[in-house]
Amino acid sequence: MAALARMVFIGFIVLTIIYMCLSFYSRSVRRSKLEAEWDQAGGPGDRDSFVRAGLQDYDGSLRRKLILGVYVIPSIAIGLLIYFTNFA
Structure with a gap:
């Protein structure tokens, strides 16, 4: 359970960094x-x-x-991967 919590925390941090980079990039493109x-x-x-x-x-x-x-798609993909690996 601790490994799952660590994975979720690190994943959230990585996705937040990606979201911020995409957001800044998209805003700068719109500005230009x-x-x-x-x-x-x-x-x-x-x-x-x-x-x-x-x-x-x-x-x-x-x-x-x-x-x-950026948050939704990887979360769903990882959730489906975990589900199909363990229960299917």
Whole structure:
């Protein structure tokens, strides 16, 4: 039982690191796309406020929520692997 708890704890730490890296990467890609869009359009208004408003929209988007699959998919895969190894 202690080995399972250790595996869950270490797995959670690893998945959290992966989630943070993906989240930062996705946000930086979105920021660069917004900056390129503002540059291409000729810049209606202030660039920083345009990017800030776009990132606020991104924070509530589906893509941001889908990154949480980093926790769900490996957890389900490991659970199924343990189940089929022991009971099937």
